[in-house]
Amino acid sequence: MRRYYDSETLKSILGQKTSLEYSDDLECLSKNTIYKIILSEKQYNFPYVNIFEDKIENNFTASFIKNEDRKKAKEHLKAIFLNANHLFIYDKFINKNQKQFIKFAEECFPRKKLNIFYPIENGMKFPKNLCSNLKNIYKEWLVVENKDAEINEKYDYLHDRYIIVDKKIQIILTSGIDNLMNIKKDFTYIIREL
Structure with missing residues (x-):
């Protein structure tokens, strides 16, 4: 499921200096975050981190x-x-x-x-x-x-x-x-x- 954010919401999440558009998908958005990951219940391939079983962990x-x-x-x-x-x-x-x-x-x-x-x-x-x-x-x-x-x-x-x-x-x-x-x-x- 894709979620779309307006430019003001993106600026509040990612800071003022962003070239992201409100229609960018999660993979594109993840590249502009600190950790460069997307938490997921079903997917394993990077940038997804499966919250139930993955090598990338929260410790x-x-x-x-x-x-x-x-x-x-x-x-x-x-x-x-x-x-x-x-x-x-x-x-x-x-x-x-x-x-x-x-x-x-x-x-x-x-x-x-x-x-x-x-x-x-x-x-x-x-x-x-x-x-x-x-x-x-x-x-x-x-x-x-x-x-x-x-x-x-x-x-x-x-x-x-x-x-x-x-x-x-x-x-x-x-x-x-x-x-x-x-x-x-x-x-x-x-x-x-x-």
């Missing part, structure tokens, strides 16, 4: 420039972790940044029974001292290598860092946990429902 994202306070990001992650039972941590630099990870766990992980899983591939196995440091924060945290074959296969040789919460939520940390805790560099995280 929660926060970005911080260097020297910008990350308190709100930590509070957000802490709230997500509060009811978690299982966390899978994928960060290929975790062994180099153990102090920052311990600080992150102290600030953000709930003080309750919690299973913390890590991959065993690519040198990301948590060393014994990291496991014991985590257990020293809270005795009921179980820190073990991940045995879930599906997760191990999916999260292998990846660039970004990930935290999977109860196999329901995926947190993508584009520059690692260390840059959440250290404000010297930029930091972005994305939260997706699995």
